[in-house]
Amino acid sequence: xxxxxxxTMLRVEGIDVFYGDVQVLxxxxxxxxxxxxxxxxxxxxxxxxxxxxxxxxxxxxxxxxILFQGQPVHTRRPFEVIDLGIAQVPEGxxxxxxMTVEENLLMGSLSPAAKPRRAESLEWVYELFPxxxxxxxxxxxxxxxxxxxxxxxxxxxxxxxxxxxxDEPSLGLSPLLTEHIFELVRKVNAEGLTVLLVEQNVHHxxxxxxxxxxxENGRIALTGSGDELMSNDHVREAYLGL
Amino acid sequence: MExxxxxxxxxxxxxxxxxxxxxxxxxxxxxxxxxxxxxxxxMMVAMYVTYVCFNYLGLDPYLILFISVxxxxxxxxxxxxxxxxxxxxxxxxxxxxxVLMTVGVGMVLTEVARFIFTSNYVSVKTTYSDATFFLxxxxxxxxxxxxxxxACALTGGMFWFLLKTDLGRSIRAVAQDAEAASLMGVNAExxxxxxxxxxxxxxxxxxxxxxxxxxxxxDIGGPFTRKAFVITILGGLGSTVxxxxxxxxxxxxxxxxxxxxxxxxxxxxxxxxxxxxxLFLPGGFKRLTKI
Numbered sequence: 001x002x003x004x005x006x007x008t009m010l011r012v013e014g015i016d017v018f019y020g021d022v023q024v025l026x027x028x029x030x031x032x033x034x035x036x037x038x039x040x041x042x043x044x045x046x047x048x049x050x051x052x053x054x055x056x057x058x059x060x061x062x063x064x065x066i067l068f069q070g071q072p073v074h075t076r077r078p079f080e081v082i083d084l085g086i087a088q089v090p091e092g093x094x095x096x097x098x099m100t101v102e103e104n105l106l107m108g109s110l111s112p113a114a115k116p117r118r119a120e121s122l123e124w125v126y127e128l129f130p131x132x133x134x135x136x137x138x139x140x141x142x143x144x145x146x147x148x149x150x151x152x153x154x155x156x157x158x159x160x161x162x163x164x165x166x167d168e169p170s171l172g173l174s175p176l177l178t179e180h181i182f183e184l185v186r187k188v189n190a191e192g193l194t195v196l197l198v199e200q201n202v203h204h205x206x207x208x209x210x211x212x213x214x215x216e217n218g219r220i221a222l223t224g225s226g227d228e229l230m231s232n233d234h235v236r237e238a239y240l241g242l
Numbered sequence: 243m244e245x246x247x248x249x250x251x252x253x254x255x256x257x258x259x260x261x262x263x264x265x266x267x268x269x270x271x272x273x274x275x276x277x278x279x280x281x282x283x284x285m286m287v288a289m290y291v292t293y294v295c296f297n298y299l300g301l302d303p304y305l306i307l308f309i310s311v312x313x314x315x316x317x318x319x320x321x322x323x324x325x326x327x328x329x330x331x332x333x334x335x336x337x338x339x340x341v342l343m344t345v346g347v348g349m350v351l352t353e354v355a356r357f358i359f360t361s362n363y364v365s366v367k368t369t370y371s372d373a374t375f376f377l378x379x380x381x382x383x384x385x386x387x388x389x390x391x392x393a394c395a396l397t398g399g400m401f402w403f404l405l406k407t408d409l410g411r412s413i414r415a416v417a418q419d420a421e422a423a424s425l426m427g428v429n430a431e432x433x434x435x436x437x438x439x440x441x442x443x444x445x446x447x448x449x450x451x452x453x454x455x456x457x458x459x460x461d462i463g464g465p466f467t468r469k470a471f472v473i474t475i476l477g478g479l480g481s482t483v484x485x486x487x488x489x490x491x492x493x494x495x496x497x498x499x500x501x502x503x504x505x506x507x508x509x510x511x512x513x514x515x516x517x518x519x520x521l522f523l524p525g526g527f528k529r530l531t532k533i
Contacts (some may be wrong), residue, residue: 056425082427094422096415107415110408110427155426 007034009194010055010086010163015064015074017047017054024050025218027064032163037185037195039205039226041239042215048198049091051215052167055196056088057081068163082111087161091168093152097141101132101151104140108158117160125154128187146177153184157193164188165196170204182208202239206230214239247380249501250494255386257493258393259448263466264473264485265397266444272417272480273437276340280321280348281445282466287351288314288446289458290359296366296453303366303454304388310450311443318442321347322435330431348463355460365457389451396447397486400440404482413437417480445470465509472516478528487527491515 010032017025025047032038042048053059055066057078066073068084076084087108095104105125109118126133129150135143140151149169156164166185170178182204189195199205206212206226214222214235222229229235236242263285270278278284291310295301301309325347326340373384404410415423416433424430449466473492477484492512499511519526 058421058424077429078421078424079427079429082425088425090422090425094419094425096418096422098418099411099414103411106408107411107423107426107428110412159426 008032009034009069010073010196011067012051012055013064013067015054015061015066017050017059017061019050019059023218025054025061028215028218028220029064030213030220030223032194032196033211034194035189035192036210037189037197037208039209039212040196040198040215041200041202041205041212043239044200046215047218048200048215049167050218052088052091052165052196052198055081055086055165082159082161083113085113085160085162086165087156087159087163088165089149089152089156089167089169091171093145093148095140095143095148095151095155098139100137101140101143102136104151105132105136105154105158108155109160111159114158114160118158121158121160125157128157128191129154129184145173146180149173149177149181150184153181153188157188161193163194163196165198167198168200169197170199170201178204202235206235244379245501249497251380251382252386253494253497254490255383255390255493256497257490258390258397259452259489260469260473260493261397261486261489262393262448262451263445263470264477264489265400265482266441266448267470267474268477268480268482268485269413269437269444270441271474272482273413274326274337274340274434276337276344277471277474278438278441279341279344279467279471280351280463281441281470282468283348283351283463284314284317284442285445285449285466286355286458286460286463287317288449289453289456289462290355291446292450292453293364293366293458303368303450304392307392307447307450310446314446315439315443318439319435321442322438326438327431327435330434348467352460352463359460361459361461363457363459366453368454371454383455385454389455392447392451396444400444401482409436413440469512472512474526475516476519476526478526481526481528484527 008031012028012030014027014029015025016023016027028051040048040051050059054061055073057073057076061074068086071084073081073084096107105122109115109121131147132150132154135147140148169181173181185195185197186208197205206229209226211225212229213220222232267278267281288310291313292303292306295306295309296303325343329335329340329343370384374381375384404414412423412428412433415428416430420430473485473488476488476491495511495515496508500508523529
């Protein structure tokens with residue numbers, strides 16, 4: 001059900017974020033529109049993961065606000081964010097290693113909206129990732145990196161979110177697997193989910209996204225469509241090595 | 243051979259109760275990452291609850307489980323919410339401070355019990371306290387056998403809860419990765435409070451079941467905290483299967499020590515095994531069972 005792209009779903013308005021005394025984000029503003037793949041690119045330490053953590057309420061902005069479909073997100077506690085329809089595929093996957101794959105997936109569907117559709121969601125995830133179905137009884141910690149990433153994505157889908165955030169899904173994966181994971185991100189988007197993707201892998205992500213923001217030293221430096229940024233001199237020089 | 247079988251039976255039966263003590267301790271260890279050094283003292287409180295209900299209300303000790311377990315669940319919840327959770331909010335405090343707090347809680351519980359009940363030994367004598375039955379030439383203590391059955395049922399129920407329910411899975415998830423669990427919508431603070439309640443409830447059941455065959459005085463908590471600690475180390479910190487193996491191992495070690503070395507060496511045998519595990523199998527049975 002490809003919804004009309006364009007309506008603002010998530011709006012981040014001028015947030016300042018600190019880790020203790022160290023300021024990491026300066027007046028970061030951007031918006032994610034319904035149905036799109038929005039990419040936030042930037043070098044290591046630019047503040048990409050901090051942005052995701054702030055949207056998940058694990059960090060609280062000292063200034064600015066975050067709105068999801070008009071509702072404030074930044075005032076919620078971390079465990080209340082998923083109820084809004086925002087799920088996350090965290091950096092490093094963060095599966096529950098001693099639980100089985102299926103138990104990990106079930107943990108994804110605790111929110112009141114997702115719970116009644118649990119069986120249906122499970123079927124949907126297994127259909128999308130047949131590999132995960134094969135491994136369902138195995139402890140998540142024993143899976144390979146690529147398989148774990150699939151489970152992490154599946155766990156995010158189990159929440160039946162409107163917005164799914166990916167935090168560096170290609171981290172630690174081989175180029176071939178990275179390709180595959182980005183393919184899955186597109187697949188998820190094609191299922192009707194809005195995607196916020198945070199990546200270091202600029203080349204791949206700019207090619208697949210609708211729009212992108214470039215984060216540099218905690219500030220939004222550039223924005224535009226994927227194609228626009230691909231042909232931008234600064235991006236070509238600093239990120240694509242062209 | 244008969245003595246050996248007799249000792250084996252006594253050890254396993256006692257081990258069932260120890261497993262219950264260890265299971266509560268290991269749950270708390272897994273979720274909170276701390277050793278609850280008030281564990282035995284909580285058990286002592288449960289035993290006094292049982293004693294009071296038996297003496298003044300004339301209830302059957304096994305019926306009192308329905309009072310002592312909820313009462314200690316509540317005590318555990320209160321301890322977590324009002325003494326341990328506030329410590330978690332101060333980031334500069336190390337987890338060690340929570341352990342110190344449990345030591346303090348244990349002391350307060352002991353002294354309050356002494357204030358109310360004095361230091362005298364008391365016991366609960368039922369018709370079946372000293373009763374035994376024979377099976378193939380081996381004698382079984384009726385009270386201990388009943389206690390063992392309860393312990394098995396409670397342990398089984400606990401496993402079902404942890405493996406098959408959303409709440410149980412959430413407890414395990416918080417133990418494995420609290421931040422990831424909160425991203426899934428789990429309120430980790432509430433899970434911690436619940437876990438402390440469950441741990442206290444489990445050890446309450448053990449204390450309650452033990453009382454008809456044991457004695458009680460305010461300082462009994464300390465030795466049981468030590469036993470709980472030994473069981474948890476034997477099993478591997480945070481391991482539920484390990485806690486059961488550890489409990490049964492300690493029960494067997496004590497029984498065989500008492501029979502073949504001497505009554506007064508009962509506790510020593512347990513501690514020798516404890517040291518041996520630390521030296522030769524650091525990480526406990528968890529290293530072998532992987533759960």
